[in-house]
Amino acid sequence: MHMQMDWIWGLIGGGIIGLAGALFLLVNGRVMGASGIIGGLVDGSGRSNAGERLSFLAGLMGAPIVVVLLSGWQPESNVTGNIAALVVGGLAVGIGTRLANGCTSGHGVCGISRLSTRGIVATLIYMAAGGVAVTLFRTILGVV
Secondary structure: OOOOHHHHHHHHHHHHHHHHHHHHHHHHOOOOOHHHHHHHHHHOOOHHHHHHHHHHHHHHHHHHHHHHHHHOOOOOOOOOOOHHHHHHHHHHHHHHHHHOOOOHHHHHHHHHHOOOHHHHHHHHHHHHHHHHHHHHHHHHOOOO
């Protein structure tokens, strides 16, 4: 059986995210939630460990760049060219992560792996909301 490279890259990426979450929890005693890490920088509550937060974000953004530069692999992108849809989607994600007190890394990766009821419920809700949003934007509004 032949597995497509997209699936292999997804498996590798998921494993790396899981390892990063476990390492973050072991080293810091806190769940690795990207929205909380960014939020603490934005609202000032994370001033005491701003260097750690900035290092995490630099790694989060820099790792894919390093992989592309070292491997020469150019991933496909299916991002829409519709700027309004990107802005609305970004705002919806930002508001949703604040309302849910977490994001996919905090609730989905770390919460589910710790069998957190809150993480499981939050993940089910945002996955359903994402499906509804894609259906709405693609089939009804035709913007994605």
